[in-house]
Amino acid sequence: MLENTIAAIGPLDESAMTAARQLQARLTKPAGSLGALEELSVRLAGLAGSCPPPVPDRAAVAIFAGDHGVHAQRVSPWPQEVTGQMVANFLAGGAVVNAFARQAGASVTVIDVGVAAPLPVADVAGPDGAGTLHGAPEPAVPRLVSTPIRAGTRDMTVTAAMTRQEARTAVEVGIANAGKLVDAGAGILLTGDMGIANTTPAAALIAAFTGVDAAEATGRGTGVDDPTYQHKIEVVRAALRRHTPDPADPLGVLAAVGGLEHAALTGFVLGAAARRVPVLLDGVIAVSAALAAAAFAPDSVAAMVAGHRSAEPGATVALRRLGLTPLIDLGLRLGEGTGALLALPVVTGAVRVLHEVATFDSAGVAEK
Numbered sequence: 001m002l003e004n005t006i007a008a009i010g011p012l013d014e015s016a017m018t019a020a021r022q023l024q025a026r027l028t029k030p031a032g033s034l035g036a037l038e039e040l041s042v043r044l045a046g047l048a049g050s051c052p053p054p055v056p057d058r059a060a061v062a063i064f065a066g067d068h069g070v071h072a073q074r075v076s077p078w079p080q081e082v083t084g085q086m087v088a089n090f091l092a093g094g095a096v097v098n099a100f101a102r103q104a105g106a107s108v109t110v111i112d113v114g115v116a117a118p119l120p121v122a123d124v125a126g127p128d129g130a131g132t133l134h135g136a137p138e139p140a141v142p143r144l145v146s147t148p149i150r151a152g153t154r155d156m157t158v159t160a161a162m163t164r165q166e167a168r169t170a171v172e173v174g175i176a177n178a179g180k181l182v183d184a185g186a187g188i189l190l191t192g193d194m195g196i197a198n199t200t201p202a203a204a205l206i207a208a209f210t211g212v213d214a215a216e217a218t219g220r221g222t223g224v225d226d227p228t229y230q231h232k233i234e235v236v237r238a239a240l241r242r243h244t245p246d247p248a249d250p251l252g253v254l255a256a257v258g259g260l261e262h263a264a265l266t267g268f269v270l271g272a273a274a275r276r277v278p279v280l281l282d283g284v285i286a287v288s289a290a291l292a293a294a295a296f297a298p299d300s301v302a303a304m305v306a307g308h309r310s311a312e313p314g315a316t317v318a319l320r321r322l323g324l325t326p327l328i329d330l331g332l333r334l335g336e337g338t339g340a341l342l343a344l345p346v347v348t349g350a351v352r353v354l355h356e357v358a359t360f361d362s363a364g365v366a367e368k
């Protein structure tokens, strides 16, 4: 499945992009006045292969949840049980992501790829098993997909976080869930993540794929104090020294120093790109996974939209490498998909312009 997905990812459609640029030039606004939204609309036309591209009014957030053996190194102030407890909170509709998803009219799907504790929740599913997408009269009903691969990764400072097979399975869970959401009608996919300690593997992935020093890739995550922050950098450095991951072998990098949700998010991004649907990236975990996706398939970057700039310094390193400019920059560092959800109206607005704004000719507005 991974190889077929990579093979299905191609470049942007140049003729649709040319048509979108020409249409932008005829709309009733000074040329360039919509700034980054104009180039975004052109790119989404190229992704869809049509001008205008479809308005992505059915949005789906996928929150990939997993635990991390490296938590044993005391890199997070939070107990590991919080991962499963927050999954229960997502399913009950009580987390920030739920509030933002209700506001945006987006569906929420939680995919357990390796939460260590038994989840204190029963499986729940929307009426059609695919969640309730935008346009439904009721707020979205969050649903759980249970595909645990192992009960958290191994401690990457001691051994590889996962086997290559486990990493591949996680990537393929991500691909499959992207496909299911697109089949259910989603026109845009949003990344979400939950996993206590997951900013540590995110930092290791960013250092491995970009070559920056561990100190540049590592941040304070949920908020560690100064001594713990210095220790966290050393943990990332030790893992990289132990495994010397090869950035040309993304599956090997994910297996050595990644996380189950990072690998699944890699697949989710690849799956979106293969279906030519935009994927709105959330924070540092998503952009670390996006680096892996770009290593598997460089053209997948064309489907990526950076929702926001996480406060984690590694996120900026990763976005720079990917050549992506984040749509919003509010100092968020929550994860869950919250930054992507806040950026969603910016993306839909960019496309809606191509559908709804009058041309100088049609509106009888004089040109300069």
Ligand SMILES: O=C(O)c1ccc[n+]([C@@H]2O[C@H](COP(=O)([O-])O)[C@@H](O)[C@H]2O)c1
Binding pocket: 075, 076, 077, 078, 193, 194, 195, 196, 197, 198, 199, 200, 220, 221, 222, 223, 282, 283, 284, 285, 310, 311, 312, 315, 332, 333, 334, 335, 336
């Ligand atoms: O999205 C981000 O950029 C982000 C930045 C810092 C923390 N987080 C979230 O906080 C958790 C990981 O933080 P930590 O300190 O335990 O590594 C995990 O559940 C992430 O979703 C997320």
Ligand SMILES: Cc1cc2nc[nH]c2cc1C
Binding pocket: 078, 082, 086, 193, 194, 195, 222, 334, 335, 336
């Ligand atoms: C409470 C809490 C909520 C979160 N949401 C995403 N990561 C999180 C980490 C914590 C600790």
